[in-house]
Amino acid sequence: MPDRNKTKDRDPKGSADEAKRRDEAARWKEENAEAIKAYNEWVEREGLPFAKYRRFWCGRSAGRTREAGVGL
Numbered sequence: 449m450p451d452r453n454k455t456k457d458r459d460p461k462g463s464a465d466e467a468k469r470r471d472e473a474a475r476w477k478e479e480n481a482e483a484i485k486a487y488n489e490w491v492e493r494e495g496l497p498f499a500k501y502r503r504f505w506c507g508r509s510a511g512r513t514r515e516a517g518v519g520l
Contacts, residue, residue: 477484496502 491497
């Protein structure tokens with residue numbers, strides 16, 4: 449019985465599909481870089497949307513802001 453993992457690794461279509469996905473991801477990232485930068489700047493200024501409603505612990509108190517002396 450052939451080893452499916454080895455067959456998949458040598459599948460040229462699989463390699464082409466993976467390369468296509470990488471190219472599409474890189475193109476999307478480049479096309480949306482300005483919007484991503486603007487959103488990141490907004491989050492830096494305003495904090496995460498709905499942060500005050502967070503109920504899980506991530507090392508910071510939910511709902512506290514930079515003005516209160518705690519960075520988000």
